[in-house]
Amino acid sequence: xxxxEQARALVDGDIDLGVARTVPVRPAVDSxxxxxxxxxxxxxxxxxxxxxxxxxxxxxxxxTFVGFSRTSSPxxxxxxxxxxxxxxxxYDPAIEATEYTTIVGxxxxxxxxxxxxxxxxxxxxxxxxxxxxxxxxxxxxxVRLSRIDEPQTIVANAITELTRTAAQ
Numbered sequence: 001x002x003x004x005e006q007a008r009a010l011v012d013g014d015i016d017l018g019v020a021r022t023v024p025v026r027p028a029v030d031s032x033x034x035x036x037x038x039x040x041x042x043x044x045x046x047x048x049x050x051x052x053x054x055x056x057x058x059x060x061x062x063x064t065f066v067g068f069s070r071t072s073s074p075x076x077x078x079x080x081x082x083x084x085x086x087x088x089x090x091y092d093p094a095i096e097a098t099e100y101t102t103i104v105g106x107x108x109x110x111x112x113x114x115x116x117x118x119x120x121x122x123x124x125x126x127x128x129x130x131x132x133x134x135x136x137x138x139x140x141x142x143v144r145l146s147r148i149d150e151p152q153t154i155v156a157n158a159i160t161e162l163t164r165t166a167a168q
Contacts, residue, residue, distance in 0.1 A: 002073035002098065002141070010147050016147035021117070023076040025126040030148045032160055039083075040130045042107045046066035055134045057087035064112035076140075080115060083137065090091050099130075103142035104128055109153035 001010060006018030016035045023031045041053045041055050070077040081091040095111050097103045101123060103114045108127045117140050121130040144160060 003075050018144050020142050020143045022079050023143050028148050030146050032144045034142045034144055036139040038142055039115045039133045040121050042104055042114045042116050043129050044110045045107050045129050046125045049131050054132045054134040060089050065093040066095045066106040066112040069096040069098050072098050081130045
């Protein structure tokens with residue numbers, strides 16, 4: 001589920017805990033940022049940036065993006081649009097998908113480039129290279145979601161405590 005879908009499912013009582021990439025704006029959802037993950041640029045292996053150590057966001061001005069659906073993931077879509085817009089780059093993906101595996105698969109097929117959290121680089125597909133994004137603000141949160149005014153589950157409490165301990 002996308003971050004927004006998890007927030008709806010929490011409000012509807014379909015799930016008790018969510019782990020998301022953005023903080024959805026939902027009044028009945030509590031959130032805690034667990035950490036941040038750097039963005040990487042996923043590119044086809046024959047792309048000019050494939051051999052570089054880093055790339056800056058402003059260099060992506062003429063790129064065709066593959067990205068998250070603005071319908072199922074409006075929060076993440078808006079966050080990427082804001083991030084790139086702050087560097088003078090428009091974000092209007094030519095192809096939208098709902099999962100990182102699909103997005104990286106489309107990059108492998110040569111359909112464009114994609115900003116993905118660094119952890120996604122473990123998905124090693126033929127014809128895909130990952131390049132670190134150099135800009136300091138090129139990061140995405142990892143967020144715990146739960147319902148407000150409801151005792152947190154054992155798992156939610158454990159995640160929060162683990163994050164607090166790891167930060168010390």
